[in-house]
Amino acid sequence: RKEVEQDPGPFNVPEGATVAFNCTYSNSASQSFFWYRQDCRKEPKLLMSVYSSGNEDGRFTAQLNRASQYISLLIRDSKLSDSATYLCVVIKGTYKYIFGTGTRLKVLA
Amino acid sequence: DVKVTQSSRYLVKRTGEKVFLECVQDMDHENMFWYRQDPGLGLRLIYFSYDVKMKEKGDIPEGYSVSREKKERFSLILESASTNQTSMYLCASSPGTEQFFGPGTRLTVL
Numbered sequence: 001r002k003e004v005e006q007d008p009g010p011f012n013v014p015e016g017a018t019v020a021f022n023c024t025y026s027n028s029a030s031q032s033f034f035w036y037r038q039d040c041r042k043e044p045k046l047l048m049s050v051y052s053s054g055n056e057d058g059r060f061t062a063q064l065n066r067a068s069q070y071i072s073l074l075i076r077d078s079k080l081s082d083s084a085t086y087l088c089v090v091i092k093g094t095y096k097y098i099f100g101t102g103t104r105l106k107v108l109a
Numbered sequence: 110d111v112k113v114t115q116s117s118r119y120l121v122k123r124t125g126e127k128v129f130l131e132c133v134q135d136m137d138h139e140n141m142f143w144y145r146q147d148p149g150l151g152l153r154l155i156y157f158s159y160d161v162k163m164k165e166k167g168d169i170p171e172g173y174s175v176s177r178e179k180k181e182r183f184s185l186i187l188e189s190a191s192t193n194q195t196s197m198y199l200c201a202s203s204p205g206t207e208q209f210f211g212p213g214t215r216l217t218v219l
Contacts, residue, residue, distance in 0.1 A: 008149075032206055043199060043210035044152070087151070091206065095140065095159060101151035 001026055004090050006100035014108050017078050021103045023088030024070045030098075032091040033064055033071045037084045038102065044087055047073075078107045112136070113202050113211035121217045128187040130214050132200030140203040141183035143167075143175060145196040146213075152199065158183055190218045 006023045013019045025033075033050035048055065050062040050071045061074040075082055088100035116131035134141065140159050144152040144167075154167030156175040164175050172194060176184045183202075187194055195218045201208040 034207075043212055044208075045210070046207050049206075095157055095165065097142070097154065097208065099144075099152040101149060 002101075003027060004088055004098045004100040006086075006088050006103045008101060009104040010106050011103065012106045012108055013078055015078055015080060017107075018074065018076045019078055019105065020072055020074045021086055021088075021105075022070050022072050023100050023103075025088075025090045025098075026069070027090070027092055028066075028069060030069075030090045030092050033062075034089040034091075035062055035071075035073050036087040036089055036099075038087055039084050044099075047086070075105075078105075080107050080109060083107045113200060113209050115198075115200055115211040115214050117214050118212060119215050119217075121219065122187075122190050123219050124191060126187075126190050126218075128190050128216065128218075130185040130187075130198055130200075130216070132183045132185070132202075132211055133181050134183075134202035134209070135181065136202065136204070136209070137180065138202040138204045138209075139180075140205075141177065142201040142203070142208065143173075143183065143185045144199045144201065145169070145194075146199055147196050155185065190216075192218050194218050 035047040036044040037047045038044040054063040059076045085102040087102045090098045113134045142157040143155045158164045158177040174186045198214045200211040
């Protein structure tokens, strides 16, 4: 079983829709959690950190469920520019970053 | 803005060649990383370094070595390139938790 698992998608949604992705992790000792965004043929960039209390940044909301060992990303009012691959990242210890394989989102006009 | 640069965007090499991939960051970050990214496998850590001259193996170090002689520069070396090392190579630097990635080098080994 992979340490971090994501549904690869693609999720095809119309503009203005709300879409949510989940990411499950297997190691309960995992300490920090992030969502990164990767555009086609580009490098990953940090989208947001994920806190136990949940956090929101504009149209994006990230949540952590430690009991069930998953994190989620909710995107409201999807824009065409949100089309990208969203990578879940889990950190164990100081340097061990574990990336999911990504969930591909396509927002359709 | 943090800037991480990589020496080449595209590289084509032949089997058996020695290959050097260079990465430079301008933000005085302690930590630097080399990953490869392959379809369906995601990013996999090859090596990382948390200080000058310090290095640690990641998940897939076989066939690779690294060098960090200066804080800003982290080099990945393929001692004898093989076709299964054809991949996208991404360098990252980090002051703590957030990682900043370079644009990547797409390496093809023929």
